[in-house]
Amino acid sequence: MTRSARRTRRTLHVTGVAAAALLALSGCSSDDSGDSGDSGDSDAAAASGSATASADVSGDVTVFAAASLKESFTQLGKDFEKAHPGTKVTFSFGGSDALAASITGGAPADVFASASPKTMKIVTDAGDAEGTPATFVRNQLEIATLPGNPDRIASLKDLTKSGLKVVLCDKTVPCGAAAQTALEASKLSLTPVSYEEDVKSALNKVVLKEADAAVVYKTDVQAAGDKVEGVDFPESAEAVNDYPITLLKDAPNADAAKAFIELVQSAEGQKVLTGAGFLQP
Template identity: 80%
Template sequence: MKTRSARRTRRTLRVAGAGAAALLALSACSSSDSDDSSVKSDTSASASPELTGTVTVFAAASLKESFTTLGKEFEEAHPGTKVTFSFGGSDTLAASITGGAPADVFASASPKTMAIVTDAKDASGTPATFARNQLEIATLPGNPDKIASLKDLTKSGLKVVLCDETVPCGAAAQKALDASGLKLTPVSYEQDVKSALTKVELKEADAAVVYKTDVNAAGDKVEGVDFPESADAINDYPITLLKDAPNSAAAKAFIALVQSAEGQKVLTAAGFLKP
């Protein structure tokens, strides 16, 4: 009886010892996993370098107000950075980029002008559409000429300004005119949409075909008139990182801001349509 009792005791001790060892192993494993997780977290945090330096953005003139706002937000979110802009006609900006002008980001008012850059292999990756824009007629405050349609712009004696056809806003306006079977001879063709709008603001023209966003930005300096043909001439706005971007890390972060919910909020508030 004593022998059997002794065997039971030894067997019980062995089982208990094995269980304790297993618990210790699990505890050690859990501790190790926790340590690894902590290390990974620390490593991940240190792997995101702080953004610094200047981001140079070439952007269509119609983006001036919204991108200026986003530039300020970017600088506030990333102390030590500065966003500089060159606004103008998309075709002119594209030509500057392919000619070697140093820039980090290009935001165009049409895929056609973006193609100038991509065809020259000066873009890094595939451009992404981040917004769309629709045309509107800008008239003098109070619309004294009673302009109510695109056809009204063909009235004799009316001084109308268009963007040049090489510029996205001009190409879109011509597309709308062609779709309506209308012929319009403007008093001048402007190299970007802001220049066209300025002619009306300065009362050097009675009307101009520009973007809704530009009419919004002008406030009470002009009055906007919608026309249905504009729905057939909506421009997509693509953005891309440039191949030889001097500050690619910060440039990528700026593009991410433009595409983010916050960026889209700023753009839609300016009158842009969602992509």
């Protein structure tokens, strides 16, 4: 089955789901209005800014996004559903290269948010992007160590110490490619105990104490809280990643997808993203 055929089949499915959802909402609208008194002014404020768009946007939105976006995009998905009643945002998080391969292989999706222009190019070269992808945030590397930094890691060079168990993202993944760029800029050679499929997997090795350190993104160190400790290193400035986002061609729900992308790029969306540690483009 071709990619377009798969998307067509999913479009019919989404249309049916959306219709059922609208019928369900109309059937219980009186009950919902009876509970609205407990929602407070914040709920009204969240919906008021998108009142016009909410009337036109409904149904499922499928977003393929880099693993490092998990926390911030999950929050934005909740904000989107709240501002647009009748919508549901479903995410698939993972390594950008794997997500790009899924899209070009025919996986039905509406939006792709990649952790690097290189992995986005896989999708644009295949003709699966609608329009030109736009950079919406940037991200910088950081070393994640065990809590308290017991190995006294203070630099990228320290990761080359004998006996230290270090984990990197796979070189095909944006965080792995960025780490290699930083190592080359420092003229350092490092053989990790493992290469992980995405940044969350690399970080988790440290969280589970299966590794002493990992080179990940600042956003992931921040999201992990006190489970790890972050160490900045100047070479990370040589490997800052741009994150592009695009509407996908033949998106099953293009209108809602465009609205989600607008949220990501809006002042509200940027506040969530920079709060998570991302850099503005």
